[in-house]
Amino acid sequence: MKAALQAAWRRAVQTARLCCGVPDYDGYVQHLRTHHPERRVPSYAEFFRERQAARYRGGGGRCC
Amino acid sequence: MSSVTAPPSPAAKILWAAIAVVGAWCLGVVALRRGEPINAIWVVAASIAVFMIGYRFYGRLIEHGVLRMDPTRAPPAVLRNDGLDYVPTDKWVVFGHHFAAIAGAGPLVGPVLAAQMGYLPGTLWILFGVVFAGAVQDFMILGLSLRRDGRSLGHMLREELGPVPGVVAMFGVLVLMMIVLAVLALVVVKALTHSPWGTFTVACTIPIALLMGLYLRYLRPGRILEVSIIGLVLLLLSIAYGARVAASPTLGPLFDFDAKVLAWLLIAYGFCASVLPVWLLLAPRDYLSTFLKIGTIALLALAIFLVAPPLQMPAVTRFIDGSGPVFQGNLFPFLFITIACGAVSGWHSIIASGTTPKLLANEGQARLIGYGGMLMEAFVAIMALIAACSLHPGVYFAMNSPGALIGNTVESAATAISQWGFVVTPGELQQTAQNIGEHSILSRAGGAPTLAVGMAQLLHSVIPGEGMMAFWYHYAILFEALFILTTVDAGTRVGRFMIQEIAGLIHKPLQATESWTGNLLATAICVGLWGYFLYQGAVDPLGGINTLWPLFGIANQMLAAIALMLATVVTVKLKRTRYLWVPGIPAAWLVICTLAAGWAKLSGPISFTAAARKYADAMQAGQWLAPAKSAAEMQRIVTNNYVDAALTALFMLLIVVMLAFALRAIAAAWRSDRPTAREEPYVALNGATQGQHA
Numbered sequence: 001m002k003a004a005l006q007a008a009w010r011r012a013v014q015t016a017r018l019c020c021g022v023p024d025y026d027g028y029v030q031h032l033r034t035h036h037p038e039r040r041v042p043s044y045a046e047f048f049r050e051r052q053a054a055r056y057r058g059g060g061g062r063c064c
Numbered sequence: 065m066s067s068v069t070a071p072p073s074p075a076a077k078i079l080w081a082a083i084a085v086v087g088a089w090c091l092g093v094v095a096l097r098r099g100e101p102i103n104a105i106w107v108v109a110a111s112i113a114v115f116m117i118g119y120r121f122y123g124r125l126i127e128h129g130v131l132r133m134d135p136t137r138a139p140p141a142v143l144r145n146d147g148l149d150y151v152p153t154d155k156w157v158v159f160g161h162h163f164a165a166i167a168g169a170g171p172l173v174g175p176v177l178a179a180q181m182g183y184l185p186g187t188l189w190i191l192f193g194v195v196f197a198g199a200v201q202d203f204m205i206l207g208l209s210l211r212r213d214g215r216s217l218g219h220m221l222r223e224e225l226g227p228v229p230g231v232v233a234m235f236g237v238l239v240l241m242m243i244v245l246a247v248l249a250l251v252v253v254k255a256l257t258h259s260p261w262g263t264f265t266v267a268c269t270i271p272i273a274l275l276m277g278l279y280l281r282y283l284r285p286g287r288i289l290e291v292s293i294i295g296l297v298l299l300l301l302s303i304a305y306g307a308r309v310a311a312s313p314t315l316g317p318l319f320d321f322d323a324k325v326l327a328w329l330l331i332a333y334g335f336c337a338s339v340l341p342v343w344l345l346l347a348p349r350d351y352l353s354t355f356l357k358i359g360t361i362a363l364l365a366l367a368i369f370l371v372a373p374p375l376q377m378p379a380v381t382r383f384i385d386g387s388g389p390v391f392q393g394n395l396f397p398f399l400f401i402t403i404a405c406g407a408v409s410g411w412h413s414i415i416a417s418g419t420t421p422k423l424l425a426n427e428g429q430a431r432l433i434g435y436g437g438m439l440m441e442a443f444v445a446i447m448a449l450i451a452a453c454s455l456h457p458g459v460y461f462a463m464n465s466p467g468a469l470i471g472n473t474v475e476s477a478a479t480a481i482s483q484w485g486f487v488v489t490p491g492e493l494q495q496t497a498q499n500i501g502e503h504s505i506l507s508r509a510g511g512a513p514t515l516a517v518g519m520a521q522l523l524h525s526v527i528p529g530e531g532m533m534a535f536w537y538h539y540a541i542l543f544e545a546l547f548i549l550t551t552v553d554a555g556t557r558v559g560r561f562m563i564q565e566i567a568g569l570i571h572k573p574l575q576a577t578e579s580w581t582g583n584l585l586a587t588a589i590c591v592g593l594w595g596y597f598l599y600q601g602a603v604d605p606l607g608g609i610n611t612l613w614p615l616f617g618i619a620n621q622m623l624a625a626i627a628l629m630l631a632t633v634v635t636v637k638l639k640r641t642r643y644l645w646v647p648g649i650p651a652a653w654l655v656i657c658t659l660a661a662g663w664a665k666l667s668g669p670i671s672f673t674a675a676a677r678k679y680a681d682a683m684q685a686g687q688w689l690a691p692a693k694s695a696a697e698m699q700r701i702v703t704n705n706y707v708d709a710a711l712t713a714l715f716m717l718l719i720v721v722m723l724a725f726a727l728r729a730i731a732a733a734w735r736s737d738r739p740t741a742r743e744e745p746y747v748a749l750n751g752a753t754q755g756q757h758a
Contacts, residue, residue, distance in 0.1 A: 013289065014153075015160035018423075019358075020288055020351045023151050031147030048286030049343070051148070056342040056557055057577075 021055030022048060080120065087113025094379075095184060101374040104450045107187055108368065111446045115439045118195035123435040126200060130635060130643040131207035135428035138747040140214040140421060150214070152425035155432055161423065162437045164354055165415045166202070167361065169248055169548050170405025170620075171441055173511030175449035177613060178402045179460065180390040182380040183453040185399050187446065193400070193407030194442035197650035201624055202412045203434030204631040204647055209417040210427055211743040217417045217627060223742050224633055229725040233626050236718045237414070238562050239711070240619040242590075244411075245555045246597030247616045248548045249334070250608050253326045253598070254510035255541050259502055260319035261310035263326075265538055266545045267319065268302035269349065270333075276348035288351050295352045299546075303538050307501060307531070323602040330552070331595040337549075338556035338587055346553045353547035360543045364447050367522040373454035381457075382485065389465035389484075390509060391610055392670040397660040400653075401617030406445025408650065410623025412438065426749070448511075451518030458488020459496050459505065463514050466607035467507045468690060477506050501534030509609040512548075516540035552594075559590040600704045605691055611672075614665060615708060618658050622719050625654035629726040637733040637741035655723060662716040666709055676705035 014024050025044050032041055042050070072080070090110035093102060127133045144150040153161075178186040209215055212223070218237070222230030256263045275298075276291045284290060309315045321329070337345050386394035391402055405411070416434060424430060452460060461481045462470065470477040474490040481488050497505045500520055505513070520536035561577060563586040568575025574582040601608025628651035635643055665671050679702045682689050692698040733740050 011154060011157060015157045016355065017288060018153070018157055018161040019164040019354050020347075021419075022286070022288065023148060024153070027151060028147035031145065031151075045285035049281075052343055052347050054148075056346060056554065057561075 022051045080117070083113050083116055087117060094187060098379060101376055102379075103372055103374050104368060104454060105372045107183070107375070107446060107450060111187075111191060111443060114191045114195065115443065118199065119431070119435060119439060122195055123199065123203065123431045126203055126207075126435070126646060127431045130640060130646050131204060131430070132640075133207060133210075133427040133430050134746075135426055136749055137427050138749045139210050139424050139427055141423055141425055142749065143747060144213065144422075149419070150422045153423040155425065155429040158420065158423045158425075158429070158433055159437060162415070162420045162433050163440050164358060165419065166409075166412050166437060167357060167441055167444060168405065168411075168551060169251065169512075169544060170409060170411075171445035172448045172515055172544065173251060173613075174403040174406055174617070175445045176452040176511035176514045177390050177464070177509075177609070178399055179377055179449060179452040179514075180381065180388040180464065181384045181395060181399060182378050183375050183449060184379040185384065185395055186403055186449050189399055189403055190407045190442050190445050190449070193403070194438060197624070197628070197653065198406075198408035198412070198442065199435040199438035200647060200650055201408060201410075201627050201631070202416045202438040203431060205413040205627050206416040206421055206424075206430050206434035207427075208631065208634055209421040210424060210430060213744055214421040215417065217413050217630070220417065221626070221630055224630060224637065225725050225729050229722055232718060232721055232725075233623075234562075236619075236622060236626070236715070236722075238559065239714070240410070240623055241555055241559055241562075242593045243597060243612070243616050243619050243711075245334075245552050245559070245594035246601065247609070247612045249327075249330050249552055249594065249598045250601040250612060251510035251512050252545045252548050253323050253330065253602055254508055254607070254609065255512045255516070255545060256321070256326055257323045257508070258320055258504070259310075259541075260316045261306040261501055261534075261538055262541045262545070263319040263321060264309045264315075265299070265302045265306045265542045266549075268306075269299065269352075269542070269546055269549070270345070272298045272302070273345050273349040273352065276352070277344040280348060281343050291348065292351050292355050295348065296356070299352070299356075299542065300539075303535060303542060306538060307534065310501065323608075324599070327595075327599045327602040330598065331591055333549075334552050334556050334595070335587060335591045337553040338560060338591075339583065342557075346550070346557070349546070350550050350554065353543075353550040356543050357547050360540070361444055361447075363523070364451065364519060365443075367519070367526050368447055368450055371522050371525045373450070373522060373525075375450070375453040376455065377453035377457050377460065386670070389461060389469050391613060393614070393661070393664055397657040397664070398614065398617075400657040401614060401621050401661045403445065404617045404620040404624075406442055406448075408621070408624045408654065409441075410620045410625075410627060413623065413627035448515055451515050451522065454522070455514065455518050456488065456492065456496075457486040458482070458492060459517065460514060461486055462488070462493050463505050463507070463517065464509045465507060466509065466605075466610055468605055468607075470506065472506065474504075474506070499533045500537035501531075502537075507607055509607050511609075512541060512544040516544070556587065556590050556594070559593070560586040563589050596707075600707075603691070603697070603700065604704070605675075605689070605701060611708065614661060615711060618661050618665070618712065618715050621654050621658045622715050625651055625658060625719060626722050628654065629722060633726050633729045633733065634741050636730045637739060639733075639739045641734070651726075655719060658719055659716055662712050665712045666716075672705040672709035672712065676702045676709070679705070 025047055029041055032039055087110060090106050090113060093106045094110050141150050141152040175186050208220060212220060218230055218234045221233050256266060272295055276295045279291050309319060384395040420433060458481050462477045470480040474493040478488050478490040478493055497503060500517060516537050519540045520533050523536045524533040564575055564577060564582050567586060576582055601612050604611050628647045631647035632651050635647060667673060679689060679698055683698045688698055692701055
């Protein structure tokens with residue numbers, strides 16, 4: 001029960017962050033470790049700033 | 065792919081038959097009962113049944129027949145997984161993201177305006193429009209993009225139709241965006257005119273956003289949830305304090321502006337907000353508006369279910385003949401361009417070929433996201449329609465008719481509206497204004513205030529309390545203003561990048577987005593473009609929305625028609641010609657609607673040219689027509705109307721050109737003896753080497 005609630009909460013946070021253009025940080029870290037072990041893993045704050053800037057770099061736009 | 069569609073079990077057959085019967089019954093009640101008000105629940109139940117059947121049967125036909133989505137095929141998120149833009153993501157997370165990206169102010173405004181024709185025309189167009197056009201567009205563009213590495217609409221148009229139509233369509237998108245920004249900003253202007261309470265709370269969002277931005281940057285980086293809760297609390301406090309500001313003889317007048325001043329303030333704000341670093345103002349406001357939007361939509365749904373209001377608006381009003389005060393024009397074609405978002409929205413094709421296809425973990429989930437996401441948006445539109453139709457029709461018309469028709473006092477408004485057959489007393493209009501804490505409710509067209517009154521009345525029935533109605537009204541206004549302003553900021557930035565790209569073709573250094581010269585110049589051009597139309601709306605004799613909304617509708621449906629034409633072309637190129645009608649019929653319908661509406665706005669009694677001529681003739685005769693008070697203002701109205709006419713002609717030309725290119729591509733594909741669509745090659749999901757491109 002507790003595990004299920006935790007999973008649901010994690011998913012809700014992931015959705016909320018993705019709605020603001022911030023993808024899953026843990027997923028990114030895992031991706032880096034598996035595929036690019038030579039690259040430095042950014043902290044969440046660095047990751048967040050990079051994604052925040054990327055969201056408004058143009059393209060897409062917002063819906064009416 | 066027929067192996068995927070297993071025959072349904074007998075229990076499932078019975079269930080779907082039951083849903084069909086219940087849906088048909090509810091729809092019958094909605095469509096046929098006359099003379100007595102029906103309850104909104106009938107509309108809600110009919111909508112849910114139609115959406116379920118559309119999703120299960122028509123959505124599935126598109127999935128397996130037209131797009132042939134293949135769960136064994138690796139989508140771009142898997143093939144190009146980079147952990148950032150391309151990430152295979154849980155389908156419900158993608159659904160939430162996609163819905164948040166497509167849901168905006170559009171589905172809340174269009175249905176409210178269309179309520180002048182009664183609840184039935186709007187309901188039917190939303191229900192059938194979404195099933196056969198809107199959701200088809202979103203789903204098909206998503207499906208096409210999934211097979212093309214998540215490419216954008218413009219890119220796909222260039223590949224499948226040729227370089228020229230690609231450029232033509234992108235130019236159309238830029239012009240459409242300017243109109244969208246202008247008309248949405250005008251909605252805010254209309255809501256805040258002479259409303260110190262509303263203006264104060266909306267102004268408060270600026271320091272609140274700055275505070276949130278600094279907090280997120282320096283104190284607790286990346287803690288979005290935390291900062292959003294702080295922001296929300298501050299917003300609610302500002303609403304509560306706004307009542308005191310409005311009542312104060314010293315503070316009140318500081319926030320009391322007319323439409324022209326508000327338009328200038330918004331233009332200045334738009335310029336600053338898109339030049340400042342995004343983390344300071346734009347991003348925090350975006351987070352707040354995203355969560356508030358989802359929360360408020362949920363709140364509205366809850367209120368409608370709990371209150372189950374009767375619909376006071378008749379099923380069909382006499383204004384289907386084109387004589388309506390809210391917008392001019394007959395049911396055909398104007399209903400179909402007034403309700404754009406909610407039934408079919410061209411903008412979605414940009415989202416469906418933007419971030420969403422890069423997140424989908426499996427092609428088998430595309431129907432849920434593309435088709436299902438649009439059904440949700442249609443449901444938002446239905447709720448907006450219910451909120452507007454549950455109001456007293458007299459109040460509805462008082463709020464949405466221009467001053468030129470109902471005058472500036474409650475007495476003149478009540479007389480005029482009662483003469484139209486919607487009996488209302490000056491006292492009722494005054495009482496409504498008083499309940500929501502405003503001096504006047506007259507001529508506040510644009511959807512937001514009407515929806516806010518509707519929502520306030522619904523929420524007030526759920527949570528009663530002295531003065532709470534005024535709180536809910538200003539909450540609803542704030543929520544709409546907040547996300548419209550976010551759209552304006554973000555749209556100005558996107559427009560600026562587009563303009564810089566075009567300017568870069570002429571003078572290369574202007575393209576550098578870090579250059580302050582290029583940045584300021586392009587932002588000024590972008591703000592100038594939408595600002596021109598916004599200011600035009602603020603001084604418009606018919607109140608602005610009446611004039612600009614059809615222009616927006618024509619442009620938005622034009623983009624939808626282009627997206628559906630692309631889907632039609634690709635269907636033929638894939639040699640699936642027996643499904644040509646699936647995207648082909650809605651594409652043709654939108655071409656007909658946009659051209660018919662465009663023509664009515666170019667020539668005839670309700671056209672921009674007729675309005676221009678009326679003012680030009682009066683000027684010749686030495687008269688000044690309201691609201692113009694000088695020859696210069698008369699001249700400006702004439703010029704504005706000619707600009708609108710030219711823009712309408714441009715949209716019509718664009719659509720005819722795109723139609724010609726689409727027909728040419730279809731003819732060429734038809735003659736070819738094998739499929740000619742440019743899909744990426746098949747890679748099996750199991751064998752896909754993840755992250756090889758990253």
